[in-house]
Amino acid sequence: MKPDMTVNLAGMALRNPVMTASGTFGYGEEFAEYVDLETIGAFVTKGLSLKPRAGNPTPRIVETPGGMLNAIGLQNVGIDAFIQKKVPFLRSVNTPAIANFFGNTVDEYAELAGRLDQIPEVAALEVNISCPNVKQGGIVFGTDPDCAAGVVRACRAVTKKTLIVKLSPNVTDVVAMARACEDAGADCLSLINTLTGMAIDLNKRRPVLANITGGFSGPAIKPIALRMVWQVAKAVKVPIIGIGGIMNATDALEFMLAGATAVQVGTASFINPGAAQQIAADMENWLTDNGVADIKSLIGALQA
Amino acid sequence: MQFTAMILSNAEVSPGYWRMRLTAPPEFASASPGQFVMVRVNNAIDPLLRRPFGVFDVGTHTPAHSGAAAQPYFEMLYRVVGKGTAMLSTLHETDLLDILGPLGRGFDLGDSDEEKLIVGGGVGLAPLYLLARELVKKSPVRLFAGGRTRDDILCITEFERLGVECYTATEDGSLGECGLVTEALLRRLDALQGRASIYACGPHGMLNAVANIAAQRGIPCQVSLEGYMACGVGACLGCVAPGNRHSAETPDFRCVCTEGPVFESGELKWRD
Numbered sequence: 001m002k003p004d005m006t007v008n009l010a011g012m013a014l015r016n017p018v019m020t021a022s023g024t025f026g027y028g029e030e031f032a033e034y035v036d037l038e039t040i041g042a043f044v045t046k047g048l049s050l051k052p053r054a055g056n057p058t059p060r061i062v063e064t065p066g067g068m069l070n071a072i073g074l075q076n077v078g079i080d081a082f083i084q085k086k087v088p089f090l091r092s093v094n095t096p097a098i099a100n101f102f103g104n105t106v107d108e109y110a111e112l113a114g115r116l117d118q119i120p121e122v123a124a125l126e127v128n129i130s131c132p133n134v135k136q137g138g139i140v141f142g143t144d145p146d147c148a149a150g151v152v153r154a155c156r157a158v159t160k161k162t163l164i165v166k167l168s169p170n171v172t173d174v175v176a177m178a179r180a181c182e183d184a185g186a187d188c189l190s191l192i193n194t195l196t197g198m199a200i201d202l203n204k205r206r207p208v209l210a211n212i213t214g215g216f217s218g219p220a221i222k223p224i225a226l227r228m229v230w231q232v233a234k235a236v237k238v239p240i241i242g243i244g245g246i247m248n249a250t251d252a253l254e255f256m257l258a259g260a261t262a263v264q265v266g267t268a269s270f271i272n273p274g275a276a277q278q279i280a281a282d283m284e285n286w287l288t289d290n291g292v293a294d295i296k297s298l299i300g301a302l303q304a
Numbered sequence: 305m306q307f308t309a310m311i312l313s314n315a316e317v318s319p320g321y322w323r324m325r326l327t328a329p330p331e332f333a334s335a336s337p338g339q340f341v342m343v344r345v346n347n348a349i350d351p352l353l354r355r356p357f358g359v360f361d362v363g364t365h366t367p368a369h370s371g372a373a374a375q376p377y378f379e380m381l382y383r384v385v386g387k388g389t390a391m392l393s394t395l396h397e398t399d400l401l402d403i404l405g406p407l408g409r410g411f412d413l414g415d416s417d418e419e420k421l422i423v424g425g426g427v428g429l430a431p432l433y434l435l436a437r438e439l440v441k442k443s444p445v446r447l448f449a450g451g452r453t454r455d456d457i458l459c460i461t462e463f464e465r466l467g468v469e470c471y472t473a474t475e476d477g478s479l480g481e482c483g484l485v486t487e488a489l490l491r492r493l494d495a496l497q498g499r500a501s502i503y504a505c506g507p508h509g510m511l512n513a514v515a516n517i518a519a520q521r522g523i524p525c526q527v528s529l530e531g532y533m534a535c536g537v538g539a540c541l542g543c544v545a546p547g548n549r550h551s552a553e554t555p556d557f558r559c560v561c562t563e564g565p566v567f568e569s570g571e572l573k574w575r576d
Contacts, residue, residue: 026539034306054555059532061542063353068534072541219349270534271353
């Protein structure tokens with residue numbers, strides 16, 4: 001018998017738990033040639049801002065052992081172009097499309113959330129709280145529980161769609177951040193975003209990235225992500241999307257054992273554009289081989 | 305498209321430079337000059353990301369013994385610069401590689417009544433051979449190949465075999481003229497009777513010089529860029545290059561993998 005791969009993410013039914021992570025999958029269309037989008041659970045579009053953003057100077061990416069650093073600078077088309085040029089494609093795909101977005105102020109977050117709420121093709125919103133709070137002197141929203149809660153409350157007030165908050169790992173206590181977002185009205189938490197890192201060119205005695213620091217992703221970060229998902233899952237009631245270095249079905253299933261209801265595949269899509277589809281298929285095969293009838297039975301089933 | 309290719313040959317053509325021939329699906333024959341492939345060097349996580357390489361040539365190999373099917377193939381010319389390319393150079397015939405491609409926007413072949421001036425620096429010759437092969441069908445073609453030493457001047461015989469007139473320049477004078485290849489290009493432009501069009505690929509400094517020459521003389525010029533890229537399909541946005549309206553205040557970036565790698569030189573920002 002085919003195992004039941006469906007999961008429920010705060011009221012959103014997914015055919016399987018495998019999603020693609022924001023910033024690694026364009027607006028979906030870029031991957032249509034390589035992935036049957038109707039074989040994955042959901043996909044998350046590139047982070048949107050009110051105005052288009054051109055991003056950082058180059059070099060923007062560098063590979064390091066087991067991972068990569070990126071400092072793209074949140075380059076995106078802006079919400080207007082998203083609605084005009086990208087949403088029509090979302091309509092053609094029978095898979096939930098989740099819009100990731102970010103602002104420089106609480107008001108910007110709320111305005112974006114309100115506008116995205118009006119787009120029927122957007123199934124859910126994912127708030128990126130890892131950018132600096134310009135008004136409060138550059139504190140990153142995602143590293144201060146009160147700032148994060150303020151953003152989440154403002155977005156919650158203007159949307160009834162599933163509200164996912166994407167947590168930063170660059171904090172001392174991720175559980176405090178998770179609790180603050182849950183209390184402020186988040187339906188779901190996704191973690192982890194990239195870890196801040198840097199790479200140096202010894203011979204040039206210069207940083208490799210033009211931005212000096214960047215976000216570290218890839219298989220090297222999986223143990224940290226797993227630990228954070230496990231910690232947060234024990235502390236909150238809302239469902240969790242596990243993210244961080246997922247390269248294959250084994251990685252994805254480990255996140256589910258740690259407490260994730262769904263997972264996002266990120267850097268792996270750069271290496272193999274069909275990674276998410278492959279991972280979903282391999283997870284199903286693992287369930288079949290191991291006599292697991294329902295994938296939901298694995299969520300948080302870690303014996304620890 | 306994504307496919308598994310089998311290595312048919314992998315040989316060092318000059319110290320540090322390798323030429324690899326791989327099997328390809330029949331659709332690959334329609335690759336246009338200037339397009340590239342993303343190669344996964346192995347199935348492990350080190351190196352993690354694919355590596356981009358220009359398509360050097362495409363063709364079909366008809367085995368000598370009767371009954372064997374004709375095998376479409378493509379070739380890459382690469383320089384060993386780091387771990388990924390060092391690993392590629394250790395691979396042998398029958399080894400398999402996962403390939404994405406052909407990707408990106410290739411060269412516009414332009415009008416046939418122009419003299420085609422191709423400028424290549426070092427491994428920048430990689431995407432220019434397939435281009436030359438197409439251009440010689442309709443136009444006179446000249447190649448200006450530059451490098452630091454004679455070791456950086458690659459596959460000139462192949463270009464000559466196409467009927468391309470080749471000029472070489474090396475910075476140490478070990479082959480051809482001593483100096484920069486743009487000197488020979490300028491002399492040819494001075495002697496030019498009719499219309500011409502420039503095609504260039506190589507180090508950024510060389511492209512910058514060629515783009516400036518083209519702009520000063522009002523000659524159409526296309527350049528093929530390299531970029532650090534993770535995906536090759538327009539998702540990571542790592543490989544952007546500054547466009548002609550770019551400034552620190554109003555950034556204007558073009559995506560090398562999907563809007564390029566070939567650009568009209570006027571589309572991009574250059575130093576004066």
